Amino acid sequence: MFESILFYTLAAFILGFGVLVVTARNTVHCVVFLVANFLCVAMIYVMLGAEFLAIIQVLVYAGGIVVLYLFVVMLVNLKRGPDAAPDRRRQSRVGFVLAAVMLAEISAILVYSAARPASAVAAAAATPLQTVGNTEVVGMLLYTDYLIPFEVASMLLLVAMIGAILLAKKEI
């Protein structure tokens, strides 16, 4: 009961803030709504028993990436958004049609898979319970089975750092 109320409230907030992100006129308002959206998603992670992921979400996304967005928005500091471009209407219509097609596709897949409960899921649920969501479990996986992807991710971040400096600096 409590879980249901929590889930529906959070889902309403997530989707509401999501709608505001894609519709708000002012870019700074968009960023604020995006932060609110990310915080609600972090609470969903806590509901799913993924505390470490929730903390990473707040720390990296809300506290790091979006601050970067806000920084860039304030640096370019546009009074008028470029949404007043001449052929805006035609493109919006195409966009909505494409989005509707994709929504239909995803919901068709969902309905199809919901109608036939997959036996594989039931089998997996019957396997012995393993404590998920613990920081220790995630860390253990990250540094044993997924060590090479982890190193690749660190290389990616290093390259991104150098690339960002190269792009943003006027003269090297």
Added chain:
Amino acid sequence: MTPITPYHYLVLSAALFMLGVIGVMTRRNIIIIFMSIELMLNAVNINLAAFSQQLHNAVGQVFAIFVVAVAAAEAAIGLGIILAFYRNKETLNIDEMNILRW
């Protein structure tokens, strides 16, 4: 009320993903397009976390952490490109970004 199943999370994630798609398709401000991409990545992460709980396996969360790392790299590079673009053309409209060179 029915108990919350993974399907609820999947529907939520699909809806959030669609919002991101609509944002990318309809907005012309490149910063807002980037933010819509972040919304889609978050939808993917909700999916991964929901499956991780359903299957009692933490691998989904590990994948979600990799997604966050890639998102961080993407934001850094993307915003660098936006700044360089803005210095050259004084606009953020993605329709102006059509010359494929400086």
Added chain:
Amino acid sequence: MVDIYVVPILKIVVLLSAVLLAVTYLTLLERKVIAWVQVRLGPMRVGPQGVLQPIADAVKLLLKEDITPSRADKWVFTLAPIVSMVPALIAFAVIPFGATVSMFGHPVSLYIADVNVGLLYIVSVTSIGVYGIILAGYSSNSKFPLLAGLRASAQLISYEIAVTMMLVSLVVVAGTLSMVGIVNAQLSQGVWYVFLQPVAFVILFIGGLAETNRAPFDLPEAEQELTGGFHTEYSGMRFALFFLAEYANMIVVSAVATTLFLGGWLRPFPNVHVLSFLGFVPGWIWFLLKTFVFIYVFIWIRATLPRYRYDQLMRLGWKVLIPLGIANLVVTAILKVLL
């Protein structure tokens, strides 16, 4: 029922009122200490020795007109003080003020929650606080607050890296992310971590000064250059919220540093049995004493040191503290594996 709902809510209410009271009196302490350093008397008029000054200040701020600039971004302008106040307050949720004590026959733990990602929780919550400053700077629609907001965000992001690096090397020593677990680790290892990790302690302290925008790193509110900084356009209660957030952040940093490096509620030298007579002082009093020492040093530094220039600040953060932090982490990890 009582244990799940009533006790935590009571704890939250007591803690929040205590924090807000402490914050209001910190303003008086700061003015008094700076006055004594400068051989003045400080506030003396309201009450004996000026002890009622915070109440007079609060009444004044509540009664003042609450001005919103006409070209401001109205709802962001209202949101910004709230965004900077809330993270400062919710960070107290995982700070352990003492071990479990018995109160009215019930065992009561002197912390609201002991989550297994406690330290990361504090780092992430304080990283949200930067939005209050940036949004205040943006929404005022005025040059000086905008400059101050940009400065503040750059400063906070830079110093957060060094501070987080320090916390990682501390976690390597303690082997846990839970705040209670870290204090218990200091108890079982019989030593305060300030002796095991002196470099981390110093860098955390400097980073704490920078993260709370205190002198000598109070660039975002430099009066001489920015006429007051990101809250230039604020007045009345909204200005008071920024003010309270700064002091609440100061208490958070002091309490976290106490928990991590000075053994939290433990008495000095917890492994020396000769000093066990110190155990008659309750743990939470030790905690508050140590926190108070930190806060006093914060104020003392503000009265003593001149402000850094902006490029010096950035150079210190990126070229000194972060490399030191990485070196400290590497050395700590190697020693941890070898010993």
